[in-house]
Amino acid sequence: MADTEPTSSAQIQPVEVLYCGVCTFPVEYCEFGSHLTKCKEWLHETHPDLYEKYYSEEALHAKLGTLSLEAQEKLEKDTAKKEAKAEAKAEAAQKKKMASQITIKRIERNKRKFVTAVHGLEAFDVDLKKTAKFFAQKFATGASVTKNAQGLDEIVVQGDVSGDIVEMIEDGAGPLKGIPSDNVVEVEEKKKKGGGD
Amino acid sequence: MFKKFSPSSDVSGQTSLKSSVQRSIRSGILSQWKVDPETFEQIWPKKESLTLVKCREHISVYTLHGEPLFFQHFDGPFYPTLRLLHKYPFVLPKVGVDRGAIRFLLAGAHMMCPGMTSKGGYLPPADAALPAGTPVAIQAEGKEHAVGIGLTKLGTEEMKKVNKGVGVETVTYIGDDFWALKTL
Numbered sequence: 001m002a003d004t005e006p007t008s009s010a011q012i013q014p015v016e017v018l019y020c021g022v023c024t025f026p027v028e029y030c031e032f033g034s035h036l037t038k039c040k041e042w043l044h045e046t047h048p049d050l051y052e053k054y055y056s057e058e059a060l061h062a063k064l065g066t067l068s069l070e071a072q073e074k075l076e077k078d079t080a081k082k083e084a085k086a087e088a089k090a091e092a093a094q095k096k097k098m099a100s101q102i103t104i105k106r107i108e109r110n111k112r113k114f115v116t117a118v119h120g121l122e123a124f125d126v127d128l129k130k131t132a133k134f135f136a137q138k139f140a141t142g143a144s145v146t147k148n149a150q151g152l153d154e155i156v157v158q159g160d161v162s163g164d165i166v167e168m169i170e171d172g173a174g175p176l177k178g179i180p181s182d183n184v185v186e187v188e189e190k191k192k193k194g195g196g197d
Numbered sequence: 198m199f200k201k202f203s204p205s206s207d208v209s210g211q212t213s214l215k216s217s218v219q220r221s222i223r224s225g226i227l228s229q230w231k232v233d234p235e236t237f238e239q240i241w242p243k244k245e246s247l248t249l250v251k252c253r254e255h256i257s258v259y260t261l262h263g264e265p266l267f268f269q270h271f272d273g274p275f276y277p278t279l280r281l282l283h284k285y286p287f288v289l290p291k292v293g294v295d296r297g298a299i300r301f302l303l304a305g306a307h308m309m310c311p312g313m314t315s316k317g318g319y320l321p322p323a324d325a326a327l328p329a330g331t332p333v334a335i336q337a338e339g340k341e342h343a344v345g346i347g348l349t350k351l352g353t354e355e356m357k358k359v360n361k362g363v364g365v366e367t368v369t370y371i372g373d374d375f376w377a378l379k380t381l
Contacts, residue, residue, distance in 0.1 A: 012236045014284035017342055025371050026283065026342045032303050033372065071297060078300070 034086035114160035199375030293319030310364040345370035
């Protein structure tokens with residue numbers, strides 16, 4: 001512990017660390033992340049002086065000094081590979097997101113009474129709990145996050161509000177921002193006879 | 198510890214803490230970390246109350262306004278979160294690893310002795326030796342900020358002597374799931 005500065009009675013101000021906007025690492029660690037090229041661009045745009053510090057010729061040379069050439073080459077190769085992999089992954093995720101559907105189901109509970117189940121929102125990075133609360137407030141009814149038969153989370157809203165929810169998704173109201181409205185499907189489910197509750 | 202961590206399945210509950218428990222946490226941290234009460238006041242103001250987030254495998258994360266501040270395994274030592282450590286780098290003793298090890302550390306590997314005894318690494322000198330089981334900040338060669346937080350498995354003097362096998366067990370590192378989690 002000899003290397004830390006002696007603590008005085010005055011408050012020590014926190015160190016401000018700049019985190020990369022792309023990979024969230026402290027900027028000096030971007031080179032080990034999987035988006036190096038993007039990180040570099042980001043830093044170049046937002047903090048040109050720091051960019052000079054980390055990616056100028058001298059800085060690169062200083063790095064080489066501590067590592068054998070072969071190891072450095074290998075590292076670079078690995079980074080490139082990782083980057084390609086991450087990109088492919090992001091693309092696949094995006095594709096999946098575009099393909100995933102939101103199902104709005106109107107379930108008949110008791111003849112003229114309905115509940116509406118919204119399923120598939122989580123694929124679009126929507127906070128289900130918050131959305132349920134939002135629905136409850138908008139419609140002045142109960143809304144909750146429950147697990148359905150497949151063990152997946154869905155939002156159940158009391159009352160028939162399927163039409164309104166579709167509209168809200170189209171408008172991107174509240175937490176429902178950025179959901180493509182083409183992916184929304186409406187279905188109706190009739191209760192089988194003999195169901196109790 | 199946090200290589201895989203998802204709040205939806207790994208968190209078992211959140212509770213706000215009793216003030217007596219908070220008092221004992223505060224005194225525990227002040228005795229374990231190298232931080233004076235005035236500075237710690239900034240990190241965790243006296244008036245604010247912590248929330249305990251219980252996670253799998255007896256990990257407790259303590260959050261302030263949803264932001265994780267420190268965590269603990271069983272009744273073990275308190276670790277600051279990496280973001281907190283970046284702000285107050287002096288709270289934990291440091292060890293350093295050479296450049297070659299960073300890559301593995303960022304993949305979640307434990308830190309081996311040779312990485313710290315080599316030229317690029319750093320271990321505290323003999324008069325400030327750390328015993329086994331001390332939380333440490335893992336610094337990286339040529340970098341300013343800590344790259345991870347670990348727990349020493351051997352004393353630092355022992356590491357120099359043995360120079361083989363795991364020296365520091367990695368607890369959390371930049372880019373793991375706990376890092377990705379900004380609020381709980």
